[in-house]
Amino acid sequence: MEIITGRLTADAEVKELQNDKKVTNFRLAINYRYRRNGETAEDTTYVDCAYWLNSGVAKFLTKGTQVQLYGRLGVNAWVNANNEAKAIITFHVNDLTLLGKAGNAWEEKAGKPAKKTKAVDTDVTGSGDDDLPF
Numbered sequence: 001m002e003i004i005t006g007r008l009t010a011d012a013e014v015k016e017l018q019n020d021k022k023v024t025n026f027r028l029a030i031n032y033r034y035r036r037n038g039e040t041a042e043d044t045t046y047v048d049c050a051y052w053l054n055s056g057v058a059k060f061l062t063k064g065t066q067v068q069l070y071g072r073l074g075v076n077a078w079v080n081a082n083n084e085a086k087a088i089i090t091f092h093v094n095d096l097t098l099l100g101k102a103g104n105a106w107e108e109k110a111g112k113p114a115k116k117t118k119a120v121d122t123d124v125t126g127s128g129d130d131d132l133p134f
Contacts, residue, residue, distance in 0.1 A: 002072055002073050002091075003068060003070055004028065004073075005068045005069070006029050006067070007028065007065065007066050007067075008027065008028060008061055008062065008067065009026075011062045012026035012057075012061035012062070013058070014058045022055040024051040024052075024054075024058045025048070025050055025051075026048075026049050026051075027046055027047065027049065028046070031043070032044075045089070047091050048091070049069065049090070049092075049093055050092055050093065051093040060098055067096050067097065069091060069096050070093070071091055071094040073089065073091055075090065076090055
């Protein structure tokens with residue numbers, strides 16, 4: 001099993017196949033930053049992903065969302081009409097974890113308002129008369 005982390009390049013799309021099966025397809029950008037000759041450089045790898053288990057997650061898989069995926073890598077290779085060899089890296093997702101999105105995009109996309117929380121008084125000053133040895 002492989003683990004990859006990256007950001008979606010566009011909103012996920014759900015495709016309905018024969019026998020009422022659904023697949024959620026999306027593309028992930030994986031950035032690798034490093035230093036070359038004292039300057040920061042970056043390489044980006046794009047991976048096409050397919051998730052078969054729950055198409056309802058697609059509403060949370062929006063452009064820019066950072067996800068961690070668990071599954072297996074594969075390569076689809078073919079020869080096009082111009083007799084040129086082509087290949088695409090694919091990732092067959094078994095499980096995923098949503099890591100983050102700026103703002104309240106998940107709540108807005110799901111149709112739920114963002115939760116409001118009250119401030120909690122965290123003042124823990126005491127009299128210092130306790131029997132603790134430390």
